[in-house]
Amino acid sequence: MPLVRISLRRGKPPQYIAAIRNSIYRAMIEAFNVPQNDRFILVHQHDADEFDYDANYLDIPRTDDLVIIQITCNNTRTVEQKKVFYARVAELLSTEPGLRPQDVFISLLETTKENWSFGNGIASYA
Structure with missing residues (x-):
């Protein structure tokens, strides 16, 4: 169900x-x-002039290795699950491919189940 966009x-x-x-x-x-x-x-993937970010917003030092992850998903996760998810993504990305946790930006866009069609013109979860 999640749709992941990585920039x-x-x-x-x-x-x-x-x-x-x-x-x-x-x-x-x-x-x-x-x-x-x-x-x-x-x-x-973006050229330098198409990838604009603040290098120190919220006192988090970012580099040009910043990866912005936007995930559209169902609105069924708890705050605790989200916190675990954010931490796990940062942990895994620091291992492979070696990203600094400060360069991992995640945004969730939550939606209801009837807003998905995975093909054939069918509301897959409605």
């Missing part, structure tokens, strides 16, 4: 991008109970 600066090798995708998916399975094969991940 980062252009120029990282394919293995680096794959590690980001795989780590986020693993965290969704572990912390959000996302079922196997429920994997819909889009990667958007």
Whole structure:
């Protein structure tokens, strides 16, 4: 059910991008109970002039390795599950591909179940 959009600066090798995708998916399975094969991940790479961020907002020092992760998902997770998820994503990404936790930005967009169609023009969860 989650739709993941990952934005980062252009120029990282394919293995680096794959590690980001795989780590986020693993965290969704572990912390959000996302079922196997429920994997819909889009990667958007940007040139420097298309990737604007504050390098110190909320006193978090960010670098040009910043990865912005936006996930559209059902509004069924508790605050505690979200906290576990955020921490797990940062932990996994620090291991593979080696991102600093300060360079992991996550935003959840929550929606109700009837707002999904996975194909065939059918409201998949309604």
